Amino acid sequence: MSVLVVGSVALDTVKTPFGFQREVLGGSATYFSMAASFFTKVKVVAVIGTDFDENHFKLFKKRGVDWSGIERKPGKSFRWEGEYRDDINTAITKKTSLNVFREFDPVLPGKYRGSRTVFLANIDPDLQMKVLGQIRLPKLVVCDTMNFWIENKSDSLRKMISHVDILLMNDGEVRQFTGEANLFKAVRAVLKLGPRTVVVKRGEFGAMMFHGNTIFAVPAFPLDRAVDPTGAGDSFAGGFVGYLSGKKALTVDHLRQAVVFGSVMASFAVQGFSIDSFRTLTHEKIRERYRQFKELTSFRSL
């Protein structure tokens, strides 16, 4: 029971209505690993530059995350600068410096190649395929993507999606990718490409899962303030995939619960900058919030 994640480790400079943080730890693989580490053992594949301070990995160590698959390359680390204004759902990207990430060519350590559960975070779909090709017998493959690849690598994305079990996408991306304004038609078009399950992330409006004839919807956890929405989607993925990786069979019940655990982890992530919320997080707090989700959504049968 473990999860392999391939994605980015970045230094983020973020401004939100609640503060400003310079070059703090970020990246899809980072958020995913922190969230998933509460459910399973995590192995990370990513790349950092020579300027990267290993102190950033203290929390990886504390949470038992295996980061021996993070390669250090000559050059600067991947950096992202962004801002959130009143519409806390939408990041305004100010600067993206790919740096060493530009040449990222993931080669999996031998001990990673037997991974059964794989999360392909949002990177070039050709790289996602390349990673997948190095894994012997994956049992559960989950992937994420973003508008940039939809616009620039649509064919590669289509091919990659045909090899995954579960696709995570946000609302607008599903519509953009399929050219279908109605969400349910859009999802059906995506399901035809191969995945058995599609999870649509809707930011402050929660998430929906489509699996066979099942549709499951959960609202986002009501928060007084979303301090920093960066990493919410990857933290969702961490809770979702982390929970599923411990299950022998992917039943609809498990998938529903996984969506709730994903929502729980996303709600924690946005309560602090960077991965701060995960520093003091406990299993008991996670269970407590799961129960609050139950309370939030329950109503009597007829």
Next chain:
Amino acid sequence: MSVLVVGSVALDTVKTPFGFQREVLGGSATYFSMAASFFTKVKVVAVIGTDFDENHFKLFKKRGVDWSGIERKPGKSFRWEGEYRDDINTAITKKTSLNVFREFDPVLPGKYRGSRTVFLANIDPDLQMKVLGQIRLPKLVVCDTMNFWIENKSDSLRKMISHVDILLMNDGEVRQFTGEANLFKAVRAVLKLGPRTVVVKRGEFGAMMFHGNTIFAVPAFPLDRAVDPTGAGDSFAGGFVGYLSGKKALTVDHLRQAVVFGSVMASFAVQGFSIDSFRTLTHEKIRERYRQFKELTSFRSL
């Protein structure tokens, strides 16, 4: 067990991606009455012009709605023209002709003055207050409003809200009314004005209810096509208030169920133009969709 509604009866000209309809029956009191009639006896207070064809009321009659409180005045009936494009959540108003509605001065028939449950649909808050003043001993008062009154009659609105038990508002309106970007802070500010309960309508993202320390959220019913979103909010109100009017005490459980019934009725309303969906609707279909909402939102406890 009955509900009094005061609001508009209108002739709507509507264009959506699924068709065009000219001068069909609309208005807040109309949609509310049709939806509520599946739960309770409804009495309507509204105004129509001399041009209004009584054939429009056939369905009122069939559904047992008491429309003796609809006054006929010299002049033309209230007309609204609007369009929905790809963003099915947002109506583009092309023309509003208030006509006889401009002079609307609701005087309740004596037999209406003992009403226990009252729905003040979206009209001038001064008129809402005037109606409320004519009712002897209201037990449950629910109201709706819109951005126009927030912008132009904020003080009257504030006063009116202090007299109601339950306030329905949409997402953007709660934020606009309170000047608070965070929904939960905005709702708390509204609760301080007097209502015990606030229901926030979020269109295709469902609805949330705030009552004491309880927050309840339900997604919208997933539909392949929203043929015409006109009247969704008032149909929601019809299901919500209609269901509650039959309950002796307003428990949190009943409020939660009422939000689901509201969502059920809104989902039917948008499946057809005007009140078409209500023509063939049955109690069995309503119960079936309620069960589907349960299926849509259920997940296992830990």
